[in-house]
Amino acid sequence: MAETTANPKISTRNVNVYYGEKKAIDNVSIDVDMDNVTAFIGPSGCGKSTFLRSLNRMNDTIVGARVEGNILLDGQDIYASSMDVVQLRARVGMVFQKPNPFPKSIYDNVAYGPRIHGLAAGKAELDQIVESALTRAGLWGEVKDRLGDSGTALSGGQQQRLCIARAIAVDPEVILMDEPCSALDPIATARIEELIHDLRGKYAIIIVTHNMQQAARVSQRTAFFHLGNLIEFGETSEIFTNPREDRTKDYITGRYG
Amino acid sequence: MTGTALLFLVLGLGLVAWIVGRARAATFVRAAKGGPRGQVNSLPSYHGWFVAVCAVVPAVLFMFIWQSISPALVTNMVLSAPAASDLPQDGFSRAAILSEARAIAQGLQTTAFQAQSEKLAPLYKDALSYYSWIGMAGTLVLLFAGGAFAFTRLKPDFRARNKVERLVMVGLLFASLIAIITTLGIFASLIFESYQFFSMVSPFEFLFGTDWNPKSVVTAGADNGYGAIPLFWGTIFIGAIIAMLVAIPLGLMSAIFLTQYASSNVRKWMKPILEILAGVPTVVYGYFAALTVAPTVRDFAVMLGVSNAASDNALAAGIVMGVMIIPLVSSMSDDSIAAVPNAMRDGSLAMGATKSETIKQVLLPAALPGVVGGVLLAVSRAIGETMIVVMAAGYTANLTANPFDTITTVTVQIVALLTGDQDFGSPHTLAAFALGLALFVTTFFLNYVALRVVKRYREAYE
Numbered sequence: 001m002a003e004t005t006a007n008p009k010i011s012t013r014n015v016n017v018y019y020g021e022k023k024a025i026d027n028v029s030i031d032v033d034m035d036n037v038t039a040f041i042g043p044s045g046c047g048k049s050t051f052l053r054s055l056n057r058m059n060d061t062i063v064g065a066r067v068e069g070n071i072l073l074d075g076q077d078i079y080a081s082s083m084d085v086v087q088l089r090a091r092v093g094m095v096f097q098k099p100n101p102f103p104k105s106i107y108d109n110v111a112y113g114p115r116i117h118g119l120a121a122g123k124a125e126l127d128q129i130v131e132s133a134l135t136r137a138g139l140w141g142e143v144k145d146r147l148g149d150s151g152t153a154l155s156g157g158q159q160q161r162l163c164i165a166r167a168i169a170v171d172p173e174v175i176l177m178d179e180p181c182s183a184l185d186p187i188a189t190a191r192i193e194e195l196i197h198d199l200r201g202k203y204a205i206i207i208v209t210h211n212m213q214q215a216a217r218v219s220q221r222t223a224f225f226h227l228g229n230l231i232e233f234g235e236t237s238e239i240f241t242n243p244r245e246d247r248t249k250d251y252i253t254g255r256y257g
Numbered sequence: 258m259t260g261t262a263l264l265f266l267v268l269g270l271g272l273v274a275w276i277v278g279r280a281r282a283a284t285f286v287r288a289a290k291g292g293p294r295g296q297v298n299s300l301p302s303y304h305g306w307f308v309a310v311c312a313v314v315p316a317v318l319f320m321f322i323w324q325s326i327s328p329a330l331v332t333n334m335v336l337s338a339p340a341a342s343d344l345p346q347d348g349f350s351r352a353a354i355l356s357e358a359r360a361i362a363q364g365l366q367t368t369a370f371q372a373q374s375e376k377l378a379p380l381y382k383d384a385l386s387y388y389s390w391i392g393m394a395g396t397l398v399l400l401f402a403g404g405a406f407a408f409t410r411l412k413p414d415f416r417a418r419n420k421v422e423r424l425v426m427v428g429l430l431f432a433s434l435i436a437i438i439t440t441l442g443i444f445a446s447l448i449f450e451s452y453q454f455f456s457m458v459s460p461f462e463f464l465f466g467t468d469w470n471p472k473s474v475v476t477a478g479a480d481n482g483y484g485a486i487p488l489f490w491g492t493i494f495i496g497a498i499i500a501m502l503v504a505i506p507l508g509l510m511s512a513i514f515l516t517q518y519a520s521s522n523v524r525k526w527m528k529p530i531l532e533i534l535a536g537v538p539t540v541v542y543g544y545f546a547a548l549t550v551a552p553t554v555r556d557f558a559v560m561l562g563v564s565n566a567a568s569d570n571a572l573a574a575g576i577v578m579g580v581m582i583i584p585l586v587s588s589m590s591d592d593s594i595a596a597v598p599n600a601m602r603d604g605s606l607a608m609g610a611t612k613s614e615t616i617k618q619v620l621l622p623a624a625l626p627g628v629v630g631g632v633l634l635a636v637s638r639a640i641g642e643t644m645i646v647v648m649a650a651g652y653t654a655n656l657t658a659n660p661f662d663t664i665t666t667v668t669v670q671i672v673a674l675l676t677g678d679q680d681f682g683s684p685h686t687l688a689a690f691a692l693g694l695a696l697f698v699t700t701f702f703l704n705y706v707a708l709r710v711v712k713r714y715r716e717a718y719e
Contacts, residue, residue, distance in 0.1 A: 063521070116614050167607075
């Protein structure tokens, strides 16, 4: 039932993810392209975050986690032994559930990635990267006069936008967002959603959420997961108005979850 | 009757009081049987405890107070007798006669060396037995009064349970105050003796003088060899410089390995072993330093061409002290690295940073305050450490930065000043108190700062 796209950025084929003996993801095949925001929805524990974290190999940090099947980024298998994990994560950035700025200045938070990857030739270029990343993350106007302040001193919503700026600063191709608004108030959430709209098309964006309204607002394509299985994947408008599967319909209408 | 026998008698009567109180309450329980619930507030044993404590505690307190004041009362009584009027006025021989008379009266000594004490002995005997009877009577009166008072208060609705609860609280409070009071007492005695020392030797000489060669007879205004700078320097050189050069890198690296690289199995057996190392007696480290490390270091120095390398060199003591401190630094750093939220580490890894980049750029800066706190505690532990330096470092005060030279520390000199025949009032002995005070103030300050730093850091992440 894999929904195929003409020019996929990421395509997964028959992916299984295990935690030790337990199978957390069962045979998932999905294509993600550059032009659309893809949302993963589903009840807690359905494996959507696990699947997201296997797309930039963050599951490698969990003892006992194992991935089977193929995950291709631009046709390259990211679990192949020739794949450099460090380079992969520079190409596939990630924003976490809770804002996690480093206990450094705002400037150093954004400059962190460019510095470790050697993206800037000098101070002037680095300044420019920082400014453009903060601008694209919609934070520049609020922080341009206090770049030296600690990143942890910002409000929750600002911190999350700082984390997005931090991810953007290394110029990734894909941005994975793992429930980026679950720790934020509605106003901060609205700002992040606006930001996702603005970023669409520049990066392939995948957002995990268990807020269905949010999925409907920000995404063009939606994948519904349940108990480790991909139940349904398609146009967001289709999924929300005319789901093919009963389980999808039951979840969307609030029957469970 | 001796004090011990009296104490046992009091405790025995306390047991009786407990039984009586309990039995009395048991009659309330029997009477209330079948009636509404809660007529008898407390279980019988609470009543028993209440009566027993009311009987025993005042009696025992009185016994101890009496023990400490009665010798003075006895002596006063003897001195007021006519037979004591021809005692010599000179305090020293007077005290000798009195203590001999007392010894004879107590049966510790049979023959008198001084005629007068033989004459005073019967007087002493009378006075001793007189006051011991008063003490015994007072104790027993208090015991019965306390017990009777408590017994009359027993009623079915008496809240013995709540009273006992309060008594438990008072007991616990008392236990926790003992450590604090003792520390304050030690501090007060340090200050008092140091004050006496500084009335003989100028504080200026002590704190800023560079010549440590203490004379037993001091003259005001002259150089008496009490310049403690070489000792302070030796302490800092061994404890805060050499030991930390060993302990900080090794401790920190082992903490990083344990928290970030070791598998949970390795961590499970390595961490306890490191913690056990912290419990090795320092005297064991001491002879390891003196017998193994020091000769090796000296041979190494000779190989390097340092001709005046001493066998009791600063480097050996410092290295072993550093090894001793590793578990402390490691476990404090381990705690503070583990306290950095995983989200921080994941954030860095997700940016494409390697593990060691993440540790260097994110984890260590975030854990730094905790690590600094641990290091300060380690320094405070190292400069107060005695056994290793007594065994491995020297006794010669030496103002040098040559690690192969012999050097001494504050703790070593305190030991040196207090061993041997010394009058308590001599400047040697008092100087040990002044050194102790300096050490106490330094470690107190270090501990205070370290705990503040660690606490503030904990608050930031919890």
